[in-house]
Amino acid sequence: MIAYLEGTLLTRSNDRIILLAGHVGYEVHVPYFVMETLSACSLGDPVSLHIYCHQTERQPKPVLIGFNLEAEREFFQHFITVEAIGPLKAAKAMSLPVREIARAIEEKNIGTLKRLSGIGERTAQKIIATLRGKMGKFALIRENEPLSAPPCDFVDTVMTVLVEQLGHRPNEARQMVDAALKRNKAIANPEDLFEEVYRGENLNG
Secondary structure (H helix, E strand, O other): OOOEEEEEEEEEOOOEEEEEEOOEEEEEEOOHHHHHHOOOOOOOOEEEEEEEEEOOOOOOOOEEEEEOOHHHHHHHHHHOOOOOOOHHHHHHHOOOOHHHHHHHHHOOOHHHHOOOOOOOHHHHHHHHHHHOOOOOOHHHOOOOOOOOOOOOOHHHHHHHHHHHHOOOOHHHHHHHHHHHHHHOOOOOOHHHHHHHHHHHHHHHO
16 A cells, blocks of 8 residues: 655646656645645655555545645544545545644634535534544644745754653653654654654654
């Protein structure tokens, strides 16, 4: 099952791209908020996406849906557990960044959820009933922004979040960060460092 793709941007349309990876062109459906982050990319630029792959007996042709972050894909897997929201409808509905959708669910903000493409009041109520209480993690995802150069001092940024927002002791946070940087020396931004820390905690757990 395809879970991650890294390659070059071959073509782009309103709701999907073709990503050339290993001499194979993969058609990947991309939610609107993800497409916005790709707006600064030109054809031929490198792109990497976390992939949700949908394939069933009734849908034998694989459908690939791409996200910038592993946490966004995880949110999507929660989102499609809501009654009557399948993968393609969910991808189309996610016209706002995940952090905004997650906060709207936790705050029972039906107005914001109704701004999602194809979501009416009844479906918004189902979303809240199904997912409220599970969205705190996703409400912490960084604000949606075009892909750009990594910020400076990203290690200090991650340390601050681990200690001040997530409750870890400073020495514990330092150990988590050092271990993550040792496992993956290519980390160059806070998002990748958070993901590597998270991956390491899963391995240790």
